[in-house]
Amino acid sequence: MQQFFQLPVFGVFITLIAYFLAVKLRKRWNYILLNPVLIAITGIIIFLLIFQIDFESYNAGGEYISFFLGPSVVALGVFFYEKYEEVKQNLKIFVFAVLTGGITGILSVIILLLLLQAPEVIIRSLAAKSVTTPIAIEVTRLVDGIPEITAGIVIAVGIFGNAFGPFILKKLGIKSKIAIGTALGTAAHGIGTARAFEEGKIQGVYSGLAMCLNGIITALLAPYLIELILNL
Template sequence: MMQQFFQLPVFGVFITLIAYFLAVKLRKSWNYVLLNPVLIAIAGIICFLLIFRINFETYNVGGKYISFFLGPSVVALGVFFYEKYEEVKQNLKIFILAVLAGGITGVLSVIGLLLLLKAPEVITRSLAAKSVTTPIAIEITRLLNGIPEITAGIVIAVGIFGNAFGPFILKKTGIKSKIAIGTALGTAAHGIGTARAFEEGKLQGVYSGLAMCLNGIITALITPYLIELIF
C-alpha cells in the first residue's frame, strides 16, 4: 500500500531535496569536514529507505528526475572553465602540464594498485575516474561498464579526503606555492577539494576549479584507452 505511494516520482524528488536542505543546515551549525552536506544527505536517505524498507529502484523513480540535470551541469562546467581560464592565461602551459601529469598519475596508480591488491575488475572499472568531478566520473564509468553508483560514492569520499587532508599532505611534502596547492586540490579532489582551496585563498580556489574541469576532460579522453590496454 505505502510502497505504491513511494513509487510516485515526487517522493524521490522531495526526500532528496529535504535531505540536502537539512544537511546544509546541519553543516552551518557544526562546521566540521565530515559533515559534508552531500555525504550526510546520502547517508540520511539510505537510512530512511532501509528503515521503511523502500527499494533503491522505488526511490530512483523520482531520483532520476534529479540526476537528469547532471547532463546539462557538465555542459555548464564548460562555461565555468571558460570564465576561470581568462584569469589564469599567463601560466597556462605549465598548468596544463601539471594537471595532465597528475591526472594520468591518478588513473594509472589507482588501476595499478587495485590490480595489485586483486580487486575485482568491475571495481577497477568503477574507480579509474575517482579523481574527477562526480558527473564526469559517472559518465566515464558508464562507458567503461563499471558501476556508476560505486563511482559516485567513492568520488565523494575522495573529495572529502582531499578537502580534509590535502593541504596538510602538500605542506608536509614541502609544497609552498599557492598555485601548486590549488591546482593539486582540484586535480586530485575535484569540487569538494576546490571548496577547501577557496578557504585557503582566492588564487588557490580559481586554480583548483580550473584544474577540476581540465582533469575531467583529460580523464574522460584517456581512461577508455588506458582501460582497453589493460583489460
C-alpha cells in the first residue's frame, strides 16, 4: 500500500474522490458549512494524517491537478468573448470597483494587523492575501515576507469566499449578478471564481476578470503601499 501512496496517480485519485464525495454530501445536505472545497481539503488532510502520508508523496500527483489551473484561467477567455459586449458597457465602473476593492483589501489587512500590533513580517506576508497564490507569493518575496504563510492564508481566504461569499453578499442585499461576480473574484481569487460560476455564467465571467485585474493591481501597488504605511 505504501508503494501506491508514492505513485503520482495516488494524489490525483484521492483529490478527485474527495471532491466527488464532498459534492455528493453537499447535494444531500445543503448546509453552508458543507462546502465541497472545504470538505475535500479537510478530508484529504485527515486521510494523510491517519495513514501517515507525507505531503510530498501526495503532491507528486496533486501537482498535476495544480498544473491545470493555468489552462483553466486561460479558458475563462471563452466566456469573456461570449459576454464581451455586455462587459464593455460596464467596463469603467467594473475597473473602478476592482481597483477600489483591491486597494481596500491591501490597506484593511495592513491597518488591522498594525492595530493588533502584529509583527512586521506577518504584515508583509498577509498584505497580498486576496490574489491567486503565485502572484501573492511573488509579492511577499518582494517585500521580505514569508511565502509559506502567504500561501496558507491565500488558500484560507479563497475557501472562506467560496463557502460564505454569496451568502454574505445576499444577506447584505446585493442582488446584482455583476456585483456578486466582481466581489468574489476580487476578494477570493480562483476559488471564489469557481463558486461564481456555480452561481451563473455572468457571475463567473466578471469574477474571472476581477481576479485577473486584481492580481495586476496587487502586484503593482502592494509593495509600495506596504512600505508607505510601515514607514509612516
